[in-house]
Structure formats: structure tokens, C-alpha cells
């Protein structure tokens with residue numbers, strides 16, 4: 456498979472390593488300093504594109520792939536406010552896109568179990584729930600895309616919560632939480648690849664459900680596997696469509 460890498464930073468470089476190991480070829484690498492190479496004719500040389508760029512770059516990169524009719528896997532987070540618009544465009548134009556806030560197997564197992572746990576906790580109203588995420592200090596978006604997925608899955612399954620709010624620890628936070636609001640607490644600490652915890656806490660005890668990424672390899676391998684899965688498909692997909700846990 457010929458791959459275009461849109462974004463060649465921390466993730467793009469590890470994705471390249473896994474892609475080569477799995478017998479693929481990287482035919483295009485786009486970064487901030489060669490954006491002029493992001494042309495339809497260059498993209499058409501690829502069977503699939505993988506975008507791990509920046510929140511304010513993802514939409515433009517996605518539409519460039521649609522123009523070239525190249526399937527695109529999007530790992531970049533921080534653009535989900537425009538998800539519906541991108542989905543409509545993808546389906547209207549018969550393009551292919553797969554996105555995911557987290558491509559690691561471990562986190563996708565975590566996503567599934569988080570929904571099961573949230574449903575169970577409907578029967579235990581004494582527990583308050585909170586989501587915490589910790590990432591490296593270069594991270595541009597807050598909360599993390601993964602924390603947003605976790606929070607939205609809790610809201611869908613736990614009747615006593617109906618919206619999330621985010622506190623980036625170390626910045627001003629004056630909100631008084633309403634009982635139906637779910638707090639996502641974001642921490643930025645040097646060199647942390649990504650840690651997510653759901654905490655259910657009562658007066659008498661606490662349940663912690665936690666995923667810790669030891670490095671970025673799980674995200675990168677997952678992105679290459681997602682590209683292999685998407686290559687010959689048409690439509691708008693989420694990483695959950697690959698795992699399809701019941």
C-alpha cells in the first residue's frame with residue numbers, strides 16, 4: 456500500500472516505522488515546511504492518507520484528500536466540532552474517512568468497558584464520577600479527544616449526567632459544577648504519552664478505571680491497521696467500526 460503521511464511529527468515518524476515494517480511504502484510526507492506539496496496530483500500517488508497533524512490543520516487536510524479521492528485515516532484530535540459537516544461532505548462526495556480519538560487496542564477495550572461500567576453505575580447513585588487525563592506539555596487541545604469519547608460514552612449510558620465540562624489544571628476555572636455535569640480534569644506534565652482515568656467516588660470508597668500508554672507505539676500501529684482496513688472501503692467510519700465489540 457502506498458501511504459501519504461499528513462503530519463510528520465511525533466506520531467507521523469512512528470507511523471512511518473510501522474508502515475515500512477508491514478511492507479508499505481510512504482510516498483508523501485507533509486509538514487508545516489512543505490505544505491505546497493499537498494496537491495491533488497501528489498495525493499493521488501497514495502492509496503491511503505494518514506493525518507496526524509494539528510487541530511487547525513486537520514479539516515484542510517481532509518478536504519484535500521476528498522478532492523483527490525484518497526481514503527483518509529484521521530488521528531488528529533481537536534476538530535470534532537466540525538465532525539457532522541465533514542461527515543456530510545464525505546458521504547455526499549462518496550469519499551472514505553475513518554477517524555478515532557485513540558487508535559490503541561488497549562484504549563478501545565477501555566472504551567467498551569467504560570460504557571458497561573457507566574450503565575452498571577445507574578444502580579449506584581451514591582457514586583460521583585469524574586474523568587481525568589494527563590498528557591505531555593506540547594499537547595495543543597484540551598480535553599484530549601480520548602477523554603471526550605470517554606465522557607460522551609458515560610453521558611450516553613449514565614442517566615444522572617448530561618454534559619461534560621473541562622478544567623485544564625493550572626488555568627482559571629470558576630465553574631460551579633451542576634450535579635448533572637461531568638468534570639473532565641486535564642493535566643499537562645512533561646513526557647506523558649497519555650493516561651486516562653475514570654473515577655467513581657462515594658463517601659465510603661472509590662473505584663478507579665485507568666489506561667496508561669507507556670509509549671506511542673499502540674497509537675501508531677493502530678493507525679496503520681486502520682489504513683489497511685479502510686483502503687478499499689467507501690464511507691464514514693470510526694475506529695470502533697474495526698473492533699466492533701459486542
Ligand SMILES: NC(=O)C1=CN([C@@H]2O[C@H](COP(=O)(O)OP(=O)(O)OC[C@H]3O[C@@H](n4cnc5c(N)ncnc54)[C@H](OP(=O)(O)O)[C@@H]3O)[C@@H](O)[C@H]2O)C=CC1
Nearest residue numbers: 462463464465466487507508512530531532556557558674
Ligand atoms: N488518535 C490517536 O490515537 C492519537 C492522536 N494524536 C493526535 O495526533 C495529532 C498529532 O500528534 P503528534 O504527532 O504528537 O503532534 P506533533 O506536534 O509532534 O506533530 C504534528 C505535526 O504536524 C505538522 N503540521 C502542522 N500543521 C500541519 C499541516 N497543515 N499539514 C500537515 N502537517 C502539519 C507539525 O509541523 P510543525 O512541527 O512544523 O508544527 C508537526 O510536525 C494531535 O492532534 C494528537 O492529539 C496523537 C496520538 C494518538
Ligand SMILES: O=C(O)C1=N[C@H](C(=O)O)C[C@H](O)C1
Nearest residue numbers: 532556594599600601648649
Ligand atoms: O496528543 C496526544 O499525544 C494524544 N492525543 C490523543 C487524544 O487527544 O486523546 C490520543 C492520545 O491520548 C495521545
